[in-house]
Amino acid sequence: MLYELDEEKKLFQKTVRDFSEQVIRPQTDHLWETGEFPYDIIRQMGDLGILGIPWPEEYGGAGGDYLAYAIAVEEIARVDGSCAITVEAHISLGSSPFYYYGSEEQKREWLVPLAEGKILGSFGLTEPEAGSDAGNTQTKAELRDGEWVINGTKCFITNPGTDMSGVVTVTVVTGEREDGRKEISNIYIPKGTPGYNIAPKYKKMGWHASDTRELNFDDCRVPAGNLIGNRGDGFKQFLDCLDGGRIAIAALAVGNAQGAFEECLKYANERVQFKRPIGKFQAIQFKLADMATDIEIARDITYKAAAMRDAKVPHTKEAAMAKLFSSEMCMRTTTQAVQVFGGYGFMDEYPVSRFFRDAKILEIGEGTSEVQRMVIARELGLR
Ligand SMILES: Cc1cc2nc3c(=O)[nH]c(=O)nc-3n(C[C@H](O)[C@H](O)[C@H](O)COP(=O)(O)OP(=O)(O)OC[C@H]3O[C@@H](n4cnc5c(N)ncnc54)[C@H](O)[C@@H]3O)c2cc1C
Incomplete structure (x- = not known):
């Protein structure tokens, strides 16, 4: 398509x-x-x-x-x-x-x-002991006197600590299901609620200006009405939200790769070695040809997954494929982009260095590449 x-x-x-x-x-x-x-x-x-x-x-x-x-x-x-x-x-x-x-x-x-x-807004799913294994959520919420009392820690959460941050939704264990598994629900917590503690920003390999923090909940009380949807539906809800999120991360990867590619195209015509612009060398031309092809394919499957979400047809597999392919494509492309720039590509002031460092997290956040392959395999009927 x-x-x-x-x-x-x-x-x-x-x-x-x-x-x-x-x-x-x-x-x-x-x-x-x-x-x-x-x-x-x-x-x-x-x-x-x-x-x-x-x-x-x-x-x-x-x-x-x-x-x-x-x-x-x-x-x-x-x-x-x-x-x-x-x-x-x-x-x-x-x-x-x-x-x-x-x-x-x-x-x-x-x-x-x-x-x-x-x-x-932010969403707190990841915990120190529950990353890919999100069902292993440890954060607990107990209903006492009409309020949820929340205790636990979330890590690597985006957007919670800025002056504009208003609310975080967290996955919490609210009980045990009949089959013995954890009952997970989603509860929102406005910033400023007593017992909701926000740690200083992490120092990161990339995405320097984005806000990523650990959150701690220490007897944090919110009204019973802060539950989102039905009690026990938290797992189902975040899986659906992640389908959408993966499409958006795929789009982010396409944009990142496109930015790096455009820098390379310009540089290939400007940088002269052996008395010729390096873009005259077939080795460099092939790198650019591969980058352009990779980006085109990634963009196509990303738009397709987005259109499927708009059409409200099942798209778990397509969202995972778009995220997997685009993020790995972005890592390949930005690695080659640094190569095209040679030593200059290793220098902070050159944008390809930034694109390269921003690319790595795309293979990790909102489900690692390994998790995407697990999702795709499951959708193929392999269990
Ligand atoms: C900058 C940044 C922003 C983030 N923002 C958010 C946010 O806003 N909200 C949020 O909730 N989370 C956020 N995250 C967390 C992110 O989603 C997790 O880091 C990611 O899901 C992986 O979890 P983990 O780091 O615990 O790795 P782990 O789950 O510990 O994985 C470690 C390695 O083991 C592999 N692995 C794990 N299980 C399996 C398996 N069954 N089979 C094969 N391989 C496996 C993984 O693929 C990975 O390679 C953010 C992370 C970062 C770095």
Whole structure:
């Protein structure tokens, strides 16, 4: 299935590209060097409706679809990975549980300010002892006197500690199921709730300006009504949210690879060795040909998975395939991009170095490559 974007989508793509070039590009070096959170960029994105692209207008969203959201993430990632992951985690992880499973009241109270970009959202699934094995969640919530009392730790959580952060949804164990397995539910916790402690930012290999932190809950109390959807549905809910998230991470990988590729194309014509631009050497030409082919395939399967989500047809396999292929493609492409730049590619001030370092996490976050292969194998009927 080949995706030729229609005129409306092409116009939208151009709008986000122009924004990324004019507003984000001039700040990328500063963001990388300082690790400062890009408040003015994220606020401007909120004003443009980017932080609520796939949600209906009645809930403060832009009334777009998942494909438009994927295109936006791709365009932002082409310029800056930290800004792209901030948007991706906010929409796919922070806002999705409210849209897909929240009550009308929860949507009004939380989805509207999230979609309008007034606050940022996060999702806390990962724990020190529960990464790929998310069912091994240890964080507990006990219902006492009409309140959930939450105790536990979440690690590597995106977006919780900025001045704009408003709410985190966490997976918690709320009891035991009849089959003896853990009953996992989703509960949201507004920032500032006593007992909700946010650690300082991690220092990371890439995504320097994105906000990633450990969260600790120490007898943290929230009303019983902070449960999202049905008690015990937490596992099912986050698996669905992750299907969407994986498509967006795939788009982020396509954008990252595209950004690196464009740097290489320019450099291949500029850098002279043996009295010729290096782009005249077949070895370099082949690298660029492979990169362009890889990116094209990844973009195609990513758009296909997004369109399938929009069409509300099962897409677990396609989302996992898009995430797996695109993230590994991005690592291949950025590795070759550094090679094209030679020693300069190893220097921090060259963007390919940044694209390379931002690429690695794409093979890990929202399910590692190994987990994606497990999901695909399961969808193929292999158990
Ligand atoms: C920058 C950053 C941002 C993040 N943001 C968020 C966030 O917002 N919210 C959130 O909840 N989480 C977030 N994460 C966590 C991320 O999703 C996890 O790191 C990821 O799911 C892997 O879990 P883990 O790190 O515990 O690795 P582990 O699960 O310990 O895996 C270690 C290795 O073992 C492999 N492995 C594990 N089990 C199997 C198996 N059964 N078969 C084969 N191989 C296996 C893995 O593939 C991996 O190679 C973030 C992580 C980072 C680094």
